[in-house]
Amino acid sequence: MLTSHPSKRSASQVAPVWIDLVDPSEDERKQAAAALGARLPTRDQISAIELSSRLRSDQEILRLNIPAFVRNEDGQGAMTPLGFVLTPKLLVSLRYADSIAFKHMAEVAGSDSAPHDSIDTFVGIIEAIVNVGADRMEAIASDLSKLTRTVFADSRDQRRQLRGALFKVGSLQRQITQIRAAMLGVSRVVSYLCEVSPPWIDKKHYGQFKTVHADIGSLAEFDQQLSDRLQFLLDAVLGFINNDQNDIMKVLTVITVVTIPPMILAGIWGMNFKSIGEYNWPHGYAFALTMIAISVIVPLLWFKWKRWF
Template sequence: MITAYLFKDKTFEIQPLTPADSLPEHTLWLDIHKPDEQEQQWMSRLFEEEAPELDELDDIEASARFYRDKDGLHIHSLFPQRLGKHIDGINVLFTLRNELLISFREDDLGLMRLLRHYMRQERLEVEDAADLLLEIFQLKVEYISDLIEDGYKTLEGTAKEVLQVDDLHKTMSDLMMQEDGNGHIRLALYDTRRALRFLRRSLRQSASDEQRKWIDEMLYDIESLLPHTQFLFDKINFQLEAAMGFTSLEQSKVIKIFSVAAVVFLPPTLIASIYGMNFEILPELGFDYGYPMSLVLMLMSACGTYFFFKRKGWL
């Protein structure tokens, strides 16, 4: 799907395009979402060099994620997105050239929908394509901040679940999901910091003072958010260790019961084993009350062992 965002008289107009259309005049932003073969061919006409492919979005090398060529500046940026309780990372390729911003992505992104909402309400104050790209990164940093805040609230709930020991399996599953999501958040922060530093170097001659200040403020925000992600990692690990400790404690209680039961029944088992021997000479075999006596002896030995454990505080 190809969508053109026309910017004229300080307002945006959203216009879907087909492969039969040409690039409209006053297009400031061209968003390409999961193009088919025809749309891919249409997009290739926009680039002097090789047009990007969907399988290139997940490249992790710095040389493949941030570079400049005849088509302009190319930035691969990782965006975290919450899907229910799970947080995933979505890569978007931005190409910035003169007065046109091109975004290329494979998956739907809630941040893009929010940006369109702001456009319809005329809440974006941009002058050119660079401003629009910085606005996207600003929304990204704010969204990451909200995800970190949600992480704190989630961990407050899991802390109570760990103490209650009702469903440790669910609690540990939630903690593992939180740890994975926090990893995506931290990776997105590092990726955004690299992208902004690349932008600052690349636009050092053409960027305005306001844009440079904007980039510096976002970099400062990222530096202030990174310690929070480390704190979340520490808190998640602490709760995981606490949950595993409670699990081990519950298992120890069960093992303790079996151990005590085995020791309590050990003396009666010994007595029964002695009188179960097949020797001809066993003095007690001739007693009239030998059988009741052995039962009483076994019962007394079991009770004696139990009360001994109880007195020691082992039960």
């Protein structure tokens, strides 16, 4: 899909400042390349992880690629690459999934406060990506707090909730990892522009890039806190599960020890030999039942004294 955005909503504005390509067809790629006056990178080229393929400057053309970008910023599905081709007059973005940040920027581009040029548009997209990442981290922190209260709640159905907590921890970890990867790609792009800024990027935009870089640094610290909390929660969940397993093994051990003596007595007195003297006892049956009951009660009292219950 190809979407063209002018700088301002007016009839006199014909040439776009931003062309957004979402999983484009070959014809859409040709249209965007013709408007740009330069070739567009393929998906494999955008996905390349080597730094020379990610960030390239050629006269008045900047090629900025993020190999792993969050798919719709919800942590669901595989990550997709994101590429930018930036010139002083036009910005072309190539992506292969929906994005909340791009949706927000498209709404801004269609309003009266639309960006004046391609550089303003690019800065707005980067800021939107960082803002959405920050909002998603805050949502993850809230989910993590709720999950922590659930795990450490002393409730009867805690054991049943532990399995669900493991799946939730895995989902949160996946979201954090994806946001971290996306923010790392954006950070490298911004750092590159701060260090190797072309002359057609003025001081105002340079200052905005520095601010975005500082924001990403703050998000990295917050991301580390989330990772530490998530690791602690994972250890706690596994610890509770191990305790539950130990309790089960303790019960099975008690049952085994308690049932061994009566089984031995019943096996001895159940043998069919005429020489067994207890056969002739008038109250032999009652005596056997009494001894079996005592052999059960005594181990139970001993385990109770040891506080195994």
